[in-house]
Amino acid sequence: MGALGLGGGLWTLGRALANPQPGRIERPGAIITLWLDGGPSQLETFDPHPGKAIAHGTRAIATAAPGIELAAGFEALAEQMAHVSLVRSLVSKEGDHERATAYLKSGYGPNPALAYPSLGSIVCAELPEVGVEIPRHVSILPSAWPARGGFLGPGLDAFVTGDPAAPLPDLRSPVGPERSAARREDLAFVEAQFAAGREAEVDATGHREVVAKAEAMMGSVQLAAFDIHEEPEAVRERYGDTPFGRGCLAARRLVEAGVRSVEVSLGGWDTHANNHELVAGLVGALDPAFAALIADLRERELLASTVVLCGGEFGRTPRLNRLEGRDHWPQAFSWAIAGGGLRGGQVIGSSDPEGGREVVDPRTIADLHATALVALGIDPETELVTPDGRPVKLSEGAPITELMA
């Protein structure tokens, strides 16, 4: 294949040359989701209400986007707000972590009879797959429920990995290169013995294909995309010396290498007690990483083809509880969206400054998914067929037209 071994900025060219499918426009495109696991407080992040009772003392800061404020602590992201938009009127019915996570990641309410694919796996399935030897779908520092392929199959489950400070496991053969090569030859020999007389059966298993992919990955120069130690010290510092910061830096490197979807998780947002103190610590990791990611993608001219989403499974109650925590609040919460040619510096909807359940211009996560898909040139109305033959749209949401350039 012509695209084999192409790295860096050449990957799009490799795809364009190698993909013979007629009628399909070759294009770059990727999605990065910063998953704030546990349900971040909107009031201490993207939707502060300074001076109101529900702020409970949380202050706000001005940003590069006139009229848009972020909670104090987001000084780095504030500088990037001309490129980032906020949706402050997300509404959901799911107040349980697992159910809400399933909903927010797929855009569909949890259904015991059907596992809906995550947005990231849909992007992987819909954008062409050429020339990438490492997994197209990656989840860094995953929570208990990393992005799954659902009914699209486990082949689209995210490849799960930890803090990029450590090398990926199981990628090196425990025996030397000579023995390793001899083993592979012998394996091909025994495979051929078994396949004789049942070529179609063995093909249908996909086993040899996965072995080949695993081996391609083991030998791929693209694996370097996982290795953040190749980055200059100054870049690493910009993202912050935290697992999440390193994850965001790895996400940028992976997108550069042609990976379609990266999820980076930051856990700890389930602040039923000591909300302000805990969130301040988390924002300390989120702010530099998120800001550096946007700036870095922009400097490398990748932001226009990469959608960046940031948020968690629900928001938190406007009123503090007795333990100075905030509880689950799916009635009104916020997500940030950037890149993909979408407009930055916009705010969609607003929540009640007094802490009520009513929001202005309510949106659902499906609307945000549809927006991201349109930005990547994918029609959200496209129908997938479930294993039992039902048609299901990529997203049932309505794209947010105010964000379209």
Next chain:
Amino acid sequence: MSDAPASSLRRPWVKDALFVGLCVVGLAGLVVGFALPSDAGARGQDTRARLGAAPSQRGELAAVAAEVDAALAADHRALGLEPSVRAPTLLVARRLSLALTGTIPSLEEVRALELLRDDEGLDEGEVLARWTRYLLTDRRHAEYFAERFARAFVGVEQGPLIAYRRRRFVAWLADTLADGWPWDVVVTSLLTSSGLWTQHPAANFVTAALVPETQAPDEEVLAGRVSRALLGVRLDCAQCHDHPFDERWSQTDFQGLAAFFGRSELSLRGVQDTRGVYVYDDHERQAPTELEPGVPFAPELLPAREQVPSDRARLAAWITHPDNPAFARATVNRVWALMFGRGLVEPVDDLPIDASVPPALERLAKDFIEHDYDLRRLIAIIAASETFARASYGPTGGADEAELDARTSSWAQFPLTRLRPEQVVGALLQAAKLETLDHESHVLVRFVRDQEQLAFVERYGDAGAAELEASLGGGTIPQRLLLLNGELVHERTRDNLVANAATRIAALTRLDDDDARAVEVAYLAVLTRRPSAAEAAHFEAKLAGLAGEPRRQALADLYWVLLNTTEFAWNH
């Protein structure tokens, strides 16, 4: 700090020394067990004794199996498909072992099976019938099937710790399987048990769904489990609204089932039926709605409250009523799926409740009801069928995708299915041993095996509660990397005299003219077959002239190769 023994135990080195001592004793036990052939011999004789004990009395089972075969043959004949030939006996034995115990036959067991045929002159059907009986009476089977059924009954989560003990529930299920309880009795127990979950393990079925805030079970979760696991219908799709694509079920059908658990709650005396009438949130009316228990079909089989006062007992009586075939059909389809890797009807828990049930399933369900829901009998019938023994390749060898699909879905040939995670690790650990890893194994061996199994499945990814749903594709790249380069495979193939068959084969076959034997033993231990002539020649040439370390490495390489084949990773 006053008394001496307590304070000495606080010193870390004392604990370390005790631990090391324990390890030394344990290791000594292992090495002695390994070094003394009399012990291994005694164990092998035990396997042979259990296999050889008595004729299998398979005549009547074979008759029912033949009817099942005939019903399925009608399907593939109608499509003009010729059924595949019979697979070799050892391969069928391997399928049975994977299906019933989640592992593969040990070398010791393979030898015992061959002796039945060669020394006692038994025919193939009798050898396999005895093998089935041997597996069904093995504790490994009880535990393996208990875990499979537990996934449908209570899921995989550890659940609310205050009132739920999953391990206890699984151990109880395993005991019922080992003691051969009729399956309707088992199901009645779990539906109706009250009291403390620690004293009445079956009550964990209810407490698994406990909502800690209300101290009562989530009735909808229980209704979902009852409908899928016991009735084989997905009523829970109608949980919130009438199903948009499936008009068979309404929201009331589902909520009526949930209402049977509406009176259950948790008290100091455990699960009791002391609450009032069931109330649910009607998603369409947007209002709390009271509902009396009701069944989704065959209401005439539900005993009146005057006859049976307890709601849960009424539900159990209705589910296990001999005239209500849904329970038997659901159980048959699940057992079939456990044995073949896919159900007669897919998905495994979404069966029709009318006459459109496949005749083969109906025949097995009828037999299951007529013979007191005897699970072992059901398994033995399926095991005795020609369908189970068919080869996993077609007669022409050149099928296209469509033909292959037609052949496997009409059961003209055995479908290739990917081993589930616990089967992969079970087979892997067994392949690295020459003797059977079972309840007779040394306690330390079993402990190490259990720990390794857990660690491997955690990395490999557990298939979860929906493990019987058709899995697509050849697995994931991380799973394959784990087998290509992972620690467990490396540890189980490398040079290690105590743990690994590869090393032991090298030690036992030191002479040059033993090369053929070494290759044969590796093939039998990993793939439960002998090498083809080409394979034997290929690998014997690699071993020729090697001794010591290079020879052990060559055998480790052979093991690695066999463990990474399609043939190992897919049930065939």
